[in-house]
Amino acid sequence: SIAMRQDILELIGGLPSEEQGILEAVRDTAQEEECSVYLVGGFVRDLLLSFPTQDLDFVVEGNGGQFAQALMKRLPEGKLTQHVKFGTAHISFPNGSHLDVASTRVEYYSFPGALPQVEESCLRDDLFRRDFTINSMAICLNSEHFGELVDYYGGKRDLQQGKIRFLHNLSFIEDPTRMLRAVRFARRYNFKLAKETLEALFTAIETGVLLKLSVERFTEELFVIFQEDNYISMGQTLIRSGLFQGWFGEDYSWNFSEDDVQESVGWPLDQRWLSCISRINSEDIEKLCGRLSLNKTLRDETQIFLHLRAVLPKTQSISELDQLISKAPQGVIAVLAQDEHFRPRIMDCLESEKRIRMTLDGKKLLQMGVKEGPIIGEILEQVRRAWLEGKIHSTEEEREVAQQLIESMCRRR
Numbered sequence: 001s002i003a004m005r006q007d008i009l010e011l012i013g014g015l016p017s018e019e020q021g022i023l024e025a026v027r028d029t030a031q032e033e034e035c036s037v038y039l040v041g042g043f044v045r046d047l048l049l050s051f052p053t054q055d056l057d058f059v060v061e062g063n064g065g066q067f068a069q070a071l072m073k074r075l076p077e078g079k080l081t082q083h084v085k086f087g088t089a090h091i092s093f094p095n096g097s098h099l100d101v102a103s104t105r106v107e108y109y110s111f112p113g114a115l116p117q118v119e120e121s122c123l124r125d126d127l128f129r130r131d132f133t134i135n136s137m138a139i140c141l142n143s144e145h146f147g148e149l150v151d152y153y154g155g156k157r158d159l160q161q162g163k164i165r166f167l168h169n170l171s172f173i174e175d176p177t178r179m180l181r182a183v184r185f186a187r188r189y190n191f192k193l194a195k196e197t198l199e200a201l202f203t204a205i206e207t208g209v210l211l212k213l214s215v216e217r218f219t220e221e222l223f224v225i226f227q228e229d230n231y232i233s234m235g236q237t238l239i240r241s242g243l244f245q246g247w248f249g250e251d252y253s254w255n256f257s258e259d260d261v262q263e264s265v266g267w268p269l270d271q272r273w274l275s276c277i278s279r280i281n282s283e284d285i286e287k288l289c290g291r292l293s294l295n296k297t298l299r300d301e302t303q304i305f306l307h308l309r310a311v312l313p314k315t316q317s318i319s320e321l322d323q324l325i326s327k328a329p330q331g332v333i334a335v336l337a338q339d340e341h342f343r344p345r346i347m348d349c350l351e352s353e354k355r356i357r358m359t360l361d362g363k364k365l366l367q368m369g370v371k372e373g374p375i376i377g378e379i380l381e382q383v384r385r386a387w388l389e390g391k392i393h394s395t396e397e398e399r400e401v402a403q404q405l406i407e408s409m410c411r412r413r
């Protein structure tokens with residue numbers, strides 16, 4: 001059985017030394033500030049599962065802002081950002097890691113200059129506001145109780161039984177992104193949704209709860225999924241559960257293919273995205289993009305993908321193909337090459353591109369007496385083409401071809 005205090009101390013002992021250092025700094029600051037402080041949320045869950053842990057999240061019972069400030073004395077490398085309005089603080093470190101401090105006590109001002117209103121709650125309430133039982137556990141960091149698990153809602157049991165269970169019936173209505181999170185955690189840990197949670201998920205889908213979500217938040221949550229190792233099986237579940245249809249309004253022929261599971265681990269985000277829409281017709285891709293707020297890179301790459309997919313069948317010569325391919329982002333080419341209609345010609349073209357060992361550039365052309373202007377680009381383009389088509393094999397030949405081009409082109413003008 002996990003989560004006896006001794007076990008937790010051992011798990012903490014196995015963390016990287018920087019993280020252990022932070023936990024000790026938190027412990028000592030709590031002593032100094034005389035408040036209770038806990039490690040909470042996903043970090044506790046992953047620690048207990050011996051799963052790679054991510055960001056450190058703390059909850060202070062007391063004044064979180066003051067605590068964060070005091071903590072900084074022990075973490076001189078950190079950079080502190082306070083969000084006074086939410087009673088939270090964020091500390092980031094030069095190595096890119098960071099931690100968050102939240103407080104069960106939030107002070108706010110009804111109008112500028114007013115006396116602060118204090119909203120006081122406690123850890124139990126804070127944990128109850130969370131999504132699933134497995135995310136609602138805390139570990140006490142105060143010296144006398146360091147390493148003790150706080151588990152009000154049966155998180156440890158659900159971790160052991162592999163269950164994703166919400167804390168209350170209104171959970172998905174309160175925050176519909178939790179529907180996507182449920183799928184993500186279930187597939188990430190190979191857990192099942194508890195009966196009532198599963199039923200509530202289906203009810204929420206049927207009653208259109210998802211549609212209360214903004215396009216931005218849905219997109220953000222979806223792309224968190226795209227970054228998971230298991231995103232393919234998560235995608236399949238999003239389709240099977242009806243969640244995708246609930247959001248997009250239609251059943252598109254998404255490509256979350258079992259065949260890609262192995263390779264896709266190393267795929268960058270854009271390639272994952274393009275691959276999953278690669279079997280959908282262009283009109284539908286435009287429609288579904290209208291239901292997402294893609295970032296500029298993904299938007300642009302999607303357009304390039306659509307364009308290439310349309311023109312490639314009409315492209316005959318290797319140099320035309322090269323013109324299209326050499327300028328396109330790698331992710332786009334990789335996904336097009338997954339299609340057996342395109343693969344041989346794309347491979348062929350990439351192979352031919354390897355022959356190109358251009359040494360000529362604009363500066364050299366100027367030295368050879370060419371005047372500045374568009375003609376430079378034209379000559380370079382033609383020389384590249386000659387390499388590609390196997391008409392040039394060496395630097396000497398390259399120079400000869402360039403010389404001929406200069407003469408004929410300059411004569412023409």
Ligand code: CTP
Nearest residue numbers: 041042043054129130131132135136175177178
């Ligand atoms: N949380 C929640 N509802 C959400 C998002 C988050 O209740 N819609 C709570 C959960 O308790 C979660 C914590 O906030 O544990 C931190 O959220 P986040 O960092 O997004 O998730 P993690 O659980 O840390 O998951 P991951 O491993 O994906 O980072």
